[in-house]
Amino acid sequence: MNLRTTDFAFMEQAAQQDADDALGHYREQFNLPEGLIYLDGNSLGPLPKSVPPAMHRLLNDEWGDQLIGGWNQSDWIGLPERLGARIAHVLGAQPHEVIACDSISVNLIKLIALALQAAAPRTKVLMEEGQFPTDGYVAAGLARLMGETRMTLHTVPRSALSEALDDETAVIVLSHVHYVSSEKFDLKEWTSRAHDQGALVIWDLAHSAGVMPLELGSAGVDFATGCTYKFLCGGPGGPSFVYAADRLLNQFSQPLWGWMGHQDPFAFAHDYEPAEGARQFLTGTPSILAMTAAYASLALFLDLDLNAVQSKSRALTGRLIEGVAERGLDLKLATPRAPADRGSHVSFRHPSAYAIVQAMIEHGVIGDFRAPDILRFGIHPLVNGYQDIARCLTILQEVLEQAQYKAPRFSERQRVT
Ligand SMILES: Cc1ncc(COP(=O)(O)O)c(C=O)c1O
Known part of the structure; x- marks a missing residue:
């Protein structure tokens, strides 16, 4: 990386801002390769240092020594609830309202079907066009299974949502922060709008859990789901969670x-009786390996001021947006400029977005690409600092102005982008 004079001043200022950052010490709690600028915590959060020892304990002391006894002795059976309670803290929910299980895709099936029972005889499920594909896929699959008399799926652009949310709507399913644009819904306002129409709301919190205060309880949210593998740093394929308000549980x-959602799995009863509370959201055997990693990571979030995290996220995403504009880079901003309207990632459009992301990766700046033309940079306020943004901007400028991304090797598509 060649630094120009203006870059030196910029870097110095960034170094001072990092030194003054009240959250700066959190970076020490993560294992990150030296020199790497990791701007993909919105896809896969980095590895907290607390996770390897927790996994080591699980493998050696628990699975290794206790074997099947670990379900009782190490309370593996209670881990979905214990992890749920830690996640509840991040969501502004009561501990018993959240449980860790399955994936967002599977949990959305459970929640939409449950919401339809709660809102009967209404059958209309409202969603936004262009939200993360899995949300739409599972809703469409469920609609096909249930048939028109029990579920009708309405998918409309964001601009038409207000009008489409009417007194026939059973439930509206929204992604709190859009996976491409980072546009953020006002969670409280849209929850109230749904309730004003007598509808329920399900929030997909994939891109917001861990980077902003959510206050699901005081916002009156009915249901939510999200994942632990992004900003919560629970590891690749980390478990999802379900939140259901106490009044609906x-x-x-x-x-x-x-059987794991049965009120007494070890009675091996013939008939199904759902467990009390959030435990009914379990289906099969929980992945103790995955949950142990997420449980260790979530300890980081127990004393965290999520307002401070959000302020830092807004400052860093803002710095990136301004930096691209100041340098006149040939990128089209795809994220709201107003800090309150965006989450913790910033997206830009460029016809060669994939190649640019690959060229940046070769320079040690990890962002990601979303088809067809999006470069996405996720800011994790516990890990990233002002110097990361400054260096990202310098490299981005170099890659674009020197057309480095045009080298053929950067256009070879990998399976995961
Ligand atoms: C908004 C959103 N919902 C759902 C998912 C995927 O959910 P899962 O793989 O846990 O089913 C993602 C993945 O990135 C996402 O961004």
Whole structure:
């Protein structure tokens, strides 16, 4: 990387800002390769240093020594709830309202089907066009299974959502922060709008859990799901979670009946009786390996001031947006400029977005690409600092102005982008 004079001043200022950062010490709690600028915590959070020892304990002391006894002695059986309680803290929910299980895709099936029972006889499920594909896929698959008399799926552009949310709507399913644009819904306002129409709301919190205060309880949210593998740093394939408001927990049951959601799995009863509370959202055997990693990571979030995290996220995303504009880089901003309207990633459009991302990776700056033309940079306020943004901007400028991305090797597509 060749630094120009203006870059030196910029870097010096960034170094001072990092030194003054009240959250700066969190970076020490993560294992990150030396010199790497990791701007992909919105896809896969980095590895907290607390995770390897926790996994070591699980493998050696628990699985290795206790074997099957680990389910009782190490309370593996209670881990989905214990992890749920830690996640609840991040969500502004009560500990018993959250449980860790499955993936967002599977949990959305449970929640939409349950919400339809709660909102009967209404059948209309409202979603936004262009939200993360899995949300739309599972809703469409469920609609096909249930048939028109029990579920009708309405997918409309964001601009038409207000009008489409009417007194026939059973439930509206929204991604709090859009995976491409980073546009953020006002969670409280849209929850109230749904309630004003007598509808329920399900939030997909994939891109917001861990980087902003959520206050699901005081916002009156009915249901939510999200993942631990992004900003919560629970590891690749880390478990998802389900939140259901206390008032709705025991009234209706989710449809994926499995033995772990039974009120007494070890009675091996013939008939299904859902467990009390959030435990009914379990279906099969929880992945103790994955949950142990996420449980260790979530300890980092227990004393965290999520307002401070959000302020830092807004400052760093803002710095990136301004930096691209100041340098006149040939990129089209795809993220809201107003800090309150965006989450913790910034996206730009460019016809060669994939190649640019690959060229940046070769320089040690990890962002990602989303088809067809998006470069996406995720800011994790516990890990990233002002110097990361400054260096990212310098390299971005170099890659674009020297057309480095045009080298053929940067256009070879890998399976995961
Ligand atoms: C908004 C959103 N929802 C859902 C998912 C995927 O959910 P899962 O793989 O846990 O089913 C993602 C993945 O990035 C996402 O961004």
